[in-house]
Amino acid sequence: MIDAVLDRQDRLDVLVCNAGVASSHLVLRCPEDEWLRIIDTNLTGTYRCLTAVAPLMIKQGGGSIIVVGSYAGLHGASGQAAYAASKAGLVGLVQTAAREWGPHNIRVNLVCPGWQPTALAGDAFPATEQLSDHVLGRLSNLEDVSRTICHLAQLPDMSGQIVNLDSRIL
16 A cells, blocks of 8 residues: 555555444443454554654654544444444554654544444434434534544644534534
């Protein structure tokens, strides 16, 4: 991945870690292989991407890493044991990397975009009553999420932060 970028560019200034998988299982009913698949993709995959780009960003004098997390990682979600655990792990990973790599001018932040109509969400769509914890009573908009991520990548003095991009209060 890094070699492909460097073949086209001289630098790698921004990394957005957005890979994610989920499944619906209660804690007691989550098959171990499903648990491992989700943790490996969402948490270990992000770890691998971060550790792959950090040496390059250190060498070039800095960069920005944005990890896409989830509100479920901050508060849990019934039926989403592995997903919520993997996204909660990202919080610790991001804040640790931010502390360790800050002296090298590498900024590491996490965004929680809220529910979005993506392949991961499938056919699911939150019912009106599921929006009762959203103070605006609506979902965040994908265009605003992408604009925020682009803006965050350019902020020179922000690192180690969790940015909630919907109207649920953390």
